[in-house]
Amino acid sequence: MAAELFDQGRSGAEIARMLGGSEESVRRWRRVWEESGADGLRRRPATGRPPKLDDAQVERVRAVLEQGAQAHGFEADLWTLERVGLVVERVTGVALSKASVWRLLTGRLGWSLQRPERRVVERDESEIARWIAHEWPRIKKGP
Structure with missing residues (x-):
């Protein structure tokens, strides 16, 4: 969802409001999206022992x-x-x-x-x- 909103050119504050997250999280997601694309934002299985x-x-x-x-x-x-x-x-x-x-x-x-x-x-x-x-x-x- 965040990747689609980034593609639409929406602001970080607007995305944060729409998705119920913080602007800081949206900035982090944007960095990942710019580096790895939408696949970088996909959920991964929990890590750990x-x-x-x-x-x-x-x-x-x-x-x-x-x-x-x-x-x-x-x-x-x-x-x-x-x-x-x-x-x-x-x-x-x-x-x-x-x-x-x-x-x-x-x-x-x-x-x-x-x-x-x-x-x-x-x-x-x-x-x-x-x-x-x-x-x-x-x-x-x-x-």
């Missing part, structure tokens, strides 16, 4: 994690970042930091943080319902 795990490894990790923590020798069936990191290293041979494990779980696997409900094992739902129906109204009324 490639992921440590390829897609096949991520799918293997997903399958292993879906088996549950107890299936991998942990006492409770609860995944923590440390436990997931250990399992990832066993399955793929790649050691990840806690931050990388978090990005793997939330980004590539699409999982979210889940906290277990804190309830006692001996909880009696029928007794709770009886108390709410009979005792609570009596207490609420007062003497």
Whole structure:
């Protein structure tokens, strides 16, 4: 879009208003456009370090994690970042930091943080319902 506007001879301020950018950005775009043409302004893939795990490894990790923590020798069936990191290293041979494990779980696997409900094992739902129906109204009324 910027290249078309440059071809039309529009001013930097006008282009900035039309595209919702700053005049400084438009000046930078114009320099690139003058040096490399419209191809120089095209979006490029994000640069940076490639992921440590390829897609096949991520799918293997997903399958292993879906088996549950107890299936991998942990006492409770609860995944923590440390436990997931250990399992990832066993399955793929790649050691990840806690931050990388978090990005793997939330980004590539699409999982979210889940906290277990804190309830006692001996909880009696029928007794709770009886108390709410009979005792609570009596207490609420007062003497």
